[in-house]
Amino acid sequence: MxxxxxxxxxxxxxxxxxxxxxxxxxxxxxxxxxxxxxxxxxxxxxxxxxxxxxxxxxxxxxxxxxxxxxxxxxxxxxxxxxxxxxSRPSVVALMLAAAGLQPGHRVLEIGTGTGFNAALLAHLVGRAHVTSVEIDPSVSAQARASLAAAGYQEVSAVCADGEDGTSSRAPFDRVLATASMLRLPYAWVEQTVEGGVIVAPWETSMCPYGMVRLTVHDGQASGRFITPVTFMTMRGQRHQARLAEMFTDENWEAARHQDLDSRPAFLSDDDAQFGLGLRLPGVHYWQQAGTGHWLCSDDSWALIDDDTVHQWGPRDLFGEASAASAWWEDAGRPSVHDFGLTISPDEHTVWLDSRESGPSWPLFG
Known part of the structure; x- marks a missing residue:
């Protein structure tokens, strides 16, 4: 199939x-x-x-x-x-193809999971060339048992926090993550050879899908987002909106209410949500049946229903999202493939169209 x-x-x-x-x-x-x-x-x-x-x-x-x-x-x-x-085999195949794996490549996998992907990597590059890191002890133990049962016991399956990489077995030609993240640990860049490749699922608090392919050069990793896919979030980077503690009867009574004159693109377009997530880090967005569209930051929330915007907190989240949505429209409605990312020791920088000549901005320091 x-x-x-x-x-x-x-x-x-x-x-x-x-x-x-x-x-x-x-x-x-x-x-x-x-x-x-x-x-x-x-x-x-x-x-x-x-x-x-x-x-x-x-x-x-x-x-x-x-x-x-x-x-x-x-x-x-x-x-x-x-x-x-x-993960879905088609998504696994896409990620492996993006990595450009060759026999003899030293590979670091972040997130062993079942061990199936590690076995595929071992088949492609050599069984002794794969190091796979899993944070969950029970998952890691089961993966090691499955790898051995399938004849891939030479794979080094380590139980540790994958955000730290594995410096003792570095450097690596390829780093592949099977868990999504909001920040790419710089340790992975440090543990990748010059010209090496990092392929990792990506998400923002506003949009849960994306995958980036980065090439390491002169202490930085840079490249484009290549496809919209969704993975589970790395355990150390799980993020949850604080709506439950901020949406109270008292705060509802104190909320600001305004008529909704027009519906910005982010309410209905996945590409707009991806772009807005890169423009508004830390702002959560979701649509909930029976209520409407929600925005939430650490100190504010907004609810957009059929014809009214309700907001509470110091931030005008709907205004911020609407302005970012208008920026996305003016930029030509870019898709996930039009954005890129550069990781340096100090910051993550997002760019549109071209790292050299397109608009860019820090995602965070």
Missing amino acids: LAADGHLDDGRLRDAFETVPRHLFLPDRVWLDDSTAPTGYAQVDRGCDPERWWAAAYGDVSVVTQIDDGGREPLDDHWATPTSSA
Whole structure:
């Protein structure tokens, strides 16, 4: 299926997917997207429903392997957060292709997860050339067991905080992250060879999707966002809006209300939301059925319903978002592919169209 859809045009990549058995890296109990389930995920047990389990193992779907950091059973709950998974094979193939892997490359993977991606890397570059770091001890232990069962025990699977990289095994030709982030740790740049490549999922508090491909040169890493994809957030960078503590009856009574004259693009356009996330770091955005569109910072919130804007706090979040949305329109409605990112020791800089001549601004210091 992946080959038919054009994801495995590289013969070496196709051989890796045909060789590495994905089912060996999945636990007997997994969770799959299911809009009819109270939590949004349906538990699938290999012993009770083998047909569905095997279909997921070799389908182009994301398979959740851990819920809520493994801390509870969500079977009868109405809320659950997936915290580890086997990513969709098509997305895995896209990331591996973007990395430009060659035999002999030394590779650092951030986020071992099930170990399947590490096995693919080992097939592509050599089993002794892959170091994979996982922060969760139980996930790391299971990955090591699965790698050994599949014949990839030479892979170095380390239990540690991936934001620190692995200096003892550096430098690396390639760094690949399988967890999304708001800041790219500079340690990864320091541990990458000159001309090496970093491929990492990216997100902002406003928009959860993006992937960036950076090349390291003279102590900096720079490159373009290459595709809109969504991954789970790195544990050390998880971020949550403070709306629950700020949206009180008292604050609602004190809120400012104004008529909505026109609907800015960010309320309906994914590319606008991506661009705004780069312009307004720290501002959360989401749409909630039955209420409307929400914006939230550390000290303010805004609710945009059908015809009214309600705001509380010192910031005019709707005004800021509307101005950024107008900037995005004036810039020609750029997509994710039109933006780039440069990482230096001191700051992250975003640029549009061209690092040399396009507009740029610090994302944060």
